[in-house]
Amino acid sequence: MSDAAISEMSFEEAMRELEAVVGKLERGDVALEDSIKLYERGAELKARCEAKLKEAEEKVAAITLGADGQPTGTTPVEGM
Template identity: 80%
Template sequence: MTETAIEEMSFEQAMAELERVVGQLERGDVALEDSIKLYERGAALKKRCEAKLKEAEEKVAAITLDADGQPTGTKPVDSL
């Protein structure tokens, strides 16, 4: 089975994989060398999730509506 490249993962895929990695690390039943690899993968997955959230935030900011329900252009979004 081939693993999906992190940069090709959707937010949901990256989050699910990150949860799996964290679970393995929390159990503590992984050899030290494997733990280091898992930690590195987890860091890359976290970065992917953050990037996808930023993309979503930018899209939401670009679709803000005025009182009449018409798009008004871009406005910053405080947080999602």
């Protein structure tokens, strides 16, 4: 498990660590107190992944296509 700030992680970094956290919890060989800490970090990582996915979806949705099917530009998305 990384001590990196979750808010600084890319989607891929957060997803990799989330998968590692889930793996540790599924094995069940972690002490209760450590399991709670892992679960809390996992919840934060999940939220980061969801936020990064939403951000990507908004960017994709902002792309407009012309009659020829090619991107013609982007429409600003609120907060970006």
